[in-house]
Amino acid sequence: MQCTKCAEKAVYTGQGQNFCKNHFINYFENKVLRTITRFGLFAPDDQVCVATSGGKDSLSVLYMTMKYCREHHIAFFALAIDEGIAGYRDHTLDDLRLFCTQYDIKLEIVSFKDRFGDTLDNIREKGIEKNKKPCTVCGIFRRTLLNREAKRLGATKLATGHNLDDEAQSFLMNTLLGNMSHNASLGPITGLNQNDKFVPRVKPLYFISEKESRLFALLKGFKVEFNECPNIGLSFRATVRDEINAIESKLPGAKNGIVNAFLEILPELKEKYRAEKSRHTFQYCKRCGDACSGEICNACRLEEELCRKETVLRNSKE
Ligand code: SF4
Numbered sequence: 001m002q003c004t005k006c007a008e009k010a011v012y013t014g015q016g017q018n019f020c021k022n023h024f025i026n027y028f029e030n031k032v033l034r035t036i037t038r039f040g041l042f043a044p045d046d047q048v049c050v051a052t053s054g055g056k057d058s059l060s061v062l063y064m065t066m067k068y069c070r071e072h073h074i075a076f077f078a079l080a081i082d083e084g085i086a087g088y089r090d091h092t093l094d095d096l097r098l099f100c101t102q103y104d105i106k107l108e109i110v111s112f113k114d115r116f117g118d119t120l121d122n123i124r125e126k127g128i129e130k131n132k133k134p135c136t137v138c139g140i141f142r143r144t145l146l147n148r149e150a151k152r153l154g155a156t157k158l159a160t161g162h163n164l165d166d167e168a169q170s171f172l173m174n175t176l177l178g179n180m181s182h183n184a185s186l187g188p189i190t191g192l193n194q195n196d197k198f199v200p201r202v203k204p205l206y207f208i209s210e211k212e213s214r215l216f217a218l219l220k221g222f223k224v225e226f227n228e229c230p231n232i233g234l235s236f237r238a239t240v241r242d243e244i245n246a247i248e249s250k251l252p253g254a255k256n257g258i259v260n261a262f263l264e265i266l267p268e269l270k271e272k273y274r275a276e277k278s279r280h281t282f283q284y285c286k287r288c289g290d291a292c293s294g295e296i297c298n299a300c301r302l303e304e305e306l307c308r309k310e311t312v313l314r315n316s317k318e
Pocket residue numbers: 083134135136138139229230231232235
């Protein structure tokens with residue numbers, strides 16, 4: 001098949017067009033840069049922290065943020081969380097270190113072990129997570145650490161590698177679970193109300209599909225492992241992802257359809273839940289001081305659960 005724009009062989013077909021390597025890279029970069037400007041994701045005085053793991057989406061978002069920020073003289077750096085998933089995260093972090101050295105990007109890595117006392121693998125092995133799935137524990141700790149560390153390092157924005165597939169999945173997951181208020185927090189800029197405890201999260205890859213992100217990483221020659229985390233199959237997200245992929249294969253463009261339909265109702269959702277939230281005064285976690293909805297935040301509740309379980313395990317061995 002030939003590229004729609006030149007005589008070269010096409011490496012990509014989508015959106016009714018075929019692109020060769022160079023035209024695909026142009027198409028990809030323009031789509032990301034348009035998202036950054038359309039939604040005003042970065043401002044001149046921002047200090048941008050890019051949440052990255054060494055996977056394809058995170059290297060693509062790091063590369064594109066670097067490109068935009070260097071051109072617009074905006075400060076940025078990379079932050080990675082090492083959850084402690086043997087045989088997976090250690091490899092992606094090696095890829096990330098190499099990438100950051102190659103492009104001269106400042107990189108900070110913080111681990112669950114240093115900040116919460118143990119690796120995710122050990123937490124699972126000890127059965128500490130009770131009825132919680134590994135992704136629930138991982139998600140709570142990682143979200144908390146990203147925010148805390150970005151804040152500590154002076155960031156004013158946290159750029160994540162969430163793509164079109166992730167957004168379609170999140171919207172459907174929240175909808176299936178009846179959590180419409182959680183949908184109000186999605187979008188290219190997440191969150192509802194500004195709070196100085198939260199670093200606003202932005203998603204430059206918002207309109208980029210998983211397939212496009214994978215191809216971009218491949219064509220740019222980024223050294224990335226295309227392996228998945230061994231825990232992904234246990235998550236609800238994996239079920240929703242497989243269903244959406246099955247629909248997309250029968251109805252190409254379905255993922256775009258879901259996200260564009262969601263964007264149409266997002267302003268109303270934000271307005272409704274922002275008004276509801278602002279009626280409640282913000283509470284701050286008694287243990288760590290982060291903003292939260294109860295007396296203690298989810299991460300601190302989980303940490304306390306881990307400590308209790310450790311004590312039980314220690315006592316049972318004595
Ligand atoms: S798949 Fe689950 S356990 Fe693995 S990195 Fe993602 S959230 Fe964490």
